[in-house]
Amino acid sequence: MFANLRQLIRYRGLISSLVARELKARYRGSVLGFLWSFINPLLLLAIYSFIFTTIMPNRTEGLQPYGLFMLCGILPWTWFSASLTEAGGSLIAGGNLIKKVLFPAEVLPIVSVLANMVHFFLALPIVAVVLVAYRHWPDPGGLLWLPIVVLVQLVFTCGLALVLAALTVHFRDIRDILANVLMLWFFSTPIIYAWFQKEMAPYRPLFNVNPFTHLAVSYQEILFFPGPFDHWRWLLALGAASVALFLAGYWLFDRLRDSFVEVV
Amino acid sequence: MNAITLTDVTKVYRRYSGRQFATLKSALLRRSLLRDLSPNETFSALTNVSFTVAKGTTFGVIGRNGSGKSTALKVVAGITKPSSGRVDVTGRISALIELGAGFHPEISGRENVFINGIMLGLSKREVAARFDEIVEFAELEDFIDAPVKTYSSGMYMRLGFAVAINVDPDVLLVDEVLAVGDEGFTHKCLDKFGEFRRQGRTILLVTHSLGLVERFCDEALWLDAGRVQAQGDPRRVIDAYLAAVEKGEDALLATTTAKAVAAVSSAAPAMPPHVERRTEHVERDEHGARSTENAERSPAAEPQSKLQNMFEAVEGRWGSREIEIADVALLDRSGHPSFVFHSGDPMSVRLKVTAHAPATDFVFGLSVFNADGVCCYGTNTFIEEMDPERLEGTVDVTLAIDSLDLVEGTYKIDVAVHTCDGYPYDYHRLLYTFRVKSRTPDVGIYRPRHSWTFSSGVRFKPAKPQQ
Numbered sequence: 001m002f003a004n005l006r007q008l009i010r011y012r013g014l015i016s017s018l019v020a021r022e023l024k025a026r027y028r029g030s031v032l033g034f035l036w037s038f039i040n041p042l043l044l045l046a047i048y049s050f051i052f053t054t055i056m057p058n059r060t061e062g063l064q065p066y067g068l069f070m071l072c073g074i075l076p077w078t079w080f081s082a083s084l085t086e087a088g089g090s091l092i093a094g095g096n097l098i099k100k101v102l103f104p105a106e107v108l109p110i111v112s113v114l115a116n117m118v119h120f121f122l123a124l125p126i127v128a129v130v131l132v133a134y135r136h137w138p139d140p141g142g143l144l145w146l147p148i149v150v151l152v153q154l155v156f157t158c159g160l161a162l163v164l165a166a167l168t169v170h171f172r173d174i175r176d177i178l179a180n181v182l183m184l185w186f187f188s189t190p191i192i193y194a195w196f197q198k199e200m201a202p203y204r205p206l207f208n209v210n211p212f213t214h215l216a217v218s219y220q221e222i223l224f225f226p227g228p229f230d231h232w233r234w235l236l237a238l239g240a241a242s243v244a245l246f247l248a249g250y251w252l253f254d255r256l257r258d259s260f261v262e263v264v
Numbered sequence: 265m266n267a268i269t270l271t272d273v274t275k276v277y278r279r280y281s282g283r284q285f286a287t288l289k290s291a292l293l294r295r296s297l298l299r300d301l302s303p304n305e306t307f308s309a310l311t312n313v314s315f316t317v318a319k320g321t322t323f324g325v326i327g328r329n330g331s332g333k334s335t336a337l338k339v340v341a342g343i344t345k346p347s348s349g350r351v352d353v354t355g356r357i358s359a360l361i362e363l364g365a366g367f368h369p370e371i372s373g374r375e376n377v378f379i380n381g382i383m384l385g386l387s388k389r390e391v392a393a394r395f396d397e398i399v400e401f402a403e404l405e406d407f408i409d410a411p412v413k414t415y416s417s418g419m420y421m422r423l424g425f426a427v428a429i430n431v432d433p434d435v436l437l438v439d440e441v442l443a444v445g446d447e448g449f450t451h452k453c454l455d456k457f458g459e460f461r462r463q464g465r466t467i468l469l470v471t472h473s474l475g476l477v478e479r480f481c482d483e484a485l486w487l488d489a490g491r492v493q494a495q496g497d498p499r500r501v502i503d504a505y506l507a508a509v510e511k512g513e514d515a516l517l518a519t520t521t522a523k524a525v526a527a528v529s530s531a532a533p534a535m536p537p538h539v540e541r542r543t544e545h546v547e548r549d550e551h552g553a554r555s556t557e558n559a560e561r562s563p564a565a566e567p568q569s570k571l572q573n574m575f576e577a578v579e580g581r582w583g584s585r586e587i588e589i590a591d592v593a594l595l596d597r598s599g600h601p602s603f604v605f606h607s608g609d610p611m612s613v614r615l616k617v618t619a620h621a622p623a624t625d626f627v628f629g630l631s632v633f634n635a636d637g638v639c640c641y642g643t644n645t646f647i648e649e650m651d652p653e654r655l656e657g658t659v660d661v662t663l664a665i666d667s668l669d670l671v672e673g674t675y676k677i678d679v680a681v682h683t684c685d686g687y688p689y690d691y692h693r694l695l696y697t698f699r700v701k702s703r704t705p706d707v708g709i710y711r712p713r714h715s716w717t718f719s720s721g722v723r724f725k726p727a728k729p730q731q
Binding site: 013014017018021024025028029096097098099100101102103258261262 | 338359365371388
């Protein structure tokens, strides 16, 4: 397994060119092309802002401007959920490669995660623009934590993506189940509401079990809430758990690797 | 030194037949997740296969569809792992299994070349260095910046081939990919293989083209049902393979014939309407012939009427069965029933005929048709002026053909016993099939015994030795 993990580092050239291909291919043929990476989150922002400031206004103290608050959670969530959805189907979609070319299969789910990470990065300037527009200045010390949050999310998502990709090959149902689970997961994560809202108090222990809570809260604390970043203990714990998850996911993937050629 | 060594390689595929409709949910509900994940049936694609390919040689693998050739190649390539046994390959491998397998349809040929090259193990710089060569080889200079989805399948394959061949492999694995391009491109590929050989690289070739194996390979391996059947000199291996194929064809034709005969003897009307017409037709012929008594009969008359009937050629059997053809056998040189003959071989058609009552008016006839329904030859005892006297009991009637001078193809025969004026006792229409094989791909129907002679001034290169 560790020999294979070392191989993975050797494949970085392949991974980077596949990510580049994924990004190029996605918008090839569309008029606006790469602009969609900006437009999509903007539209998302517009829709959610309209709903939660006009139709069902969330006037919770401390969550204003609400659109900005929500954006901090929803962009990482989009990265996360799109990664898992794509990774789940990645081995089936890349079946030709696995069956006909000597190809390291784990590259495929990882490429899904990385390609969506690039989209996430491309959307970050929008956050910056909105921050400036609202004259809402995050704590500079907290900003230093941002790369760490991203790294934790990357490892966490990759671990989960490997598991899902490997299992989806055997159980195609996972793709459909996943769509629904992600929906539930989204609403049970403090993204469109804040975890300190008093209505949420009885569910605090449940929030703590949800790994994405700590990612979302970390992003919100770093980018939105004033004051220093004080969720770091949870974040580091999640980081350690993510590494464990990644190793476990990789182990499972490695175990099932030989079956892909036959089952895909 | 060996480039490829397979030691006792077995590859077992699992068949998850019980899992066909099982979903995660049902698996969880029935708590059978683990059980369902374990195979309930196995299928051995390779069984104890061992062979070595010496460095710098070209090695051909032949065998029928599903014999394990491609699995063997995948095992060598490392795409699948053997269930047991060892595979050792020295040097960089490039596998031409499916050309352009990694191409993304939306992006340009240029970008795909880079990504495909990297997938096959080159660095970006290496691809860049070979890029022009690849594009030139694929003959796609004008289209390289168009998205691959706009390519024709030939262009796609050419590009895939060009990338794979330019990976600079020490060991090249080729799975039946030469069939892709036009004639010109195929030659180019073969030239490239030749170049590889001269450079001392190893080629493992899986193909159905026996000619290619004969021409190119230093050694051949014949796989059947996952087992090595023969290995060694290509000529010898191919001959062994062809002999087995013939046997298989023979068995297949035997069942086809048995089925056809069974089908008509169970449910055939005694006299289909078109036969009545045919009978009249013959009668008219015969009437003309009879009335002029000693006038020359056209020996073609009977076959011609059959030829016309060919257009309503449906296999079948009809007749009054007063005299019955109980069995028909095609016999080879040594008198064994066979369905596959070589052009120029002797063939005998033996009819087992039973007369349920002694008869004095009978004609035995036979016609051979090719797959297009053209009558190649037809004759009967009447047109050969044999005057029937008496037939009783069960007899053998054999028509011996000294030399079956037909070109390669599948042929069917009619056999019949009828009266002199055409009233059928038992007519078997196109029920018996045989195959003629030939090493020479000549065309037409009939192959006359022939030879070429040349005056001086014409010279041919000496023929390759054939065993």
